[in-house]
Amino acid sequence: MQMGFFSKEECNLCGAKVGFLSRKTLVNKSGYICKECEKKCSFLINVSQFTPEGIKEHISYMEKQNKIYKEAYEVLDKKKKERHIHSFRGLIFADDIAMFEVVDPKGDKKVYKELFRYDQIENYKTYNVASIDSQNGKKYSEVGVIVNIKSSVQDVFGSNNRVYAKAPDVHPYVNELKIPTGKDVNDLGSTNGIIDKLDKLFNRYEDRSLLGNIKSSFTGTEKEKRQREHMKNVIGTAGSMLKAKITKNEGDIEKAQEKKQDLKEATMNLAFDNRPKYSQIANDVEKRILGE
Numbered sequence: 001m002q003m004g005f006f007s008k009e010e011c012n013l014c015g016a017k018v019g020f021l022s023r024k025t026l027v028n029k030s031g032y033i034c035k036e037c038e039k040k041c042s043f044l045i046n047v048s049q050f051t052p053e054g055i056k057e058h059i060s061y062m063e064k065q066n067k068i069y070k071e072a073y074e075v076l077d078k079k080k081k082e083r084h085i086h087s088f089r090g091l092i093f094a095d096d097i098a099m100f101e102v103v104d105p106k107g108d109k110k111v112y113k114e115l116f117r118y119d120q121i122e123n124y125k126t127y128n129v130a131s132i133d134s135q136n137g138k139k140y141s142e143v144g145v146i147v148n149i150k151s152s153v154q155d156v157f158g159s160n161n162r163v164y165a166k167a168p169d170v171h172p173y174v175n176e177l178k179i180p181t182g183k184d185v186n187d188l189g190s191t192n193g194i195i196d197k198l199d200k201l202f203n204r205y206e207d208r209s210l211l212g213n214i215k216s217s218f219t220g221t222e223k224e225k226r227q228r229e230h231m232k233n234v235i236g237t238a239g240s241m242l243k244a245k246i247t248k249n250e251g252d253i254e255k256a257q258e259k260k261q262d263l264k265e266a267t268m269n270l271a272f273d274n275r276p277k278y279s280q281i282a283n284d285v286e287k288r289i290l291g292e
Helices: 052-073 105-109 189-201 210-219 222-247 250-271 275-290
Strands: 023-025 032-034 082-086 089-094 099-103 121-130 140-149 176-185
Touching: 052 099, 052 275, 082 176, 082 189, 089 176, 089 189, 121 189, 140 189, 176 189, 222 250
Parallel strands: none
Antiparallel strands: 023 032, 082 089, 089 099, 121 140, 140 176
């Protein structure tokens, strides 16, 4: 392989001969990727960390992601999408398919679109960057939300994120999303929209407003209400099973079995923050679109 600043090298994907300014070097100088082929890659990855074979696999992954985006996400009514966008960056949630889109100007330049699954979210938190410009009078130069993604890749920057075995709910390329929600601000208020949405998705939401605190003092916290509702379902299911045992009626037996299955699913979702439900929804979507 000829090396040189002024030489033209062959892109390992399309075979085009490109100069230094129109290509990037792959890991360990194992090959090159041209700018046009790089447009097929996710804006969230660094192509220089990939081998030629690895980048081909990634583009294949992105082609599948784009198909899901076009056929399952893009066709949804706008009312079915919950947008949290700040200065052209943010997240758009689609509960019907249990997936979300990361919005960023960098992504607009890419050929393929991609989605993340709800069940790929491992955790999330707010972040802030203290302002070093005392003259602007603002406490933070930037605030936002970090979403940790279950991933099968190790962060080269030394993150302590756990590395997972490959699975549908494990992302093969990304382990963290950093979503800025405000610049030159005095508080974290701009992060509330995304954090509240994520809390609601994973059964962590509590209304911490004055009215919410007053209401919960009478009706209990959201967590307590979920636990009461679950206990109510447990009692109801036990009653149906007892009735079926006594009557031996086929209809009662079928109804009892349905309630038993519903209770099993509800128990799993309560124990694992709704992830089993989101996995089922996302798996069904991918199977319908990709046939896998």
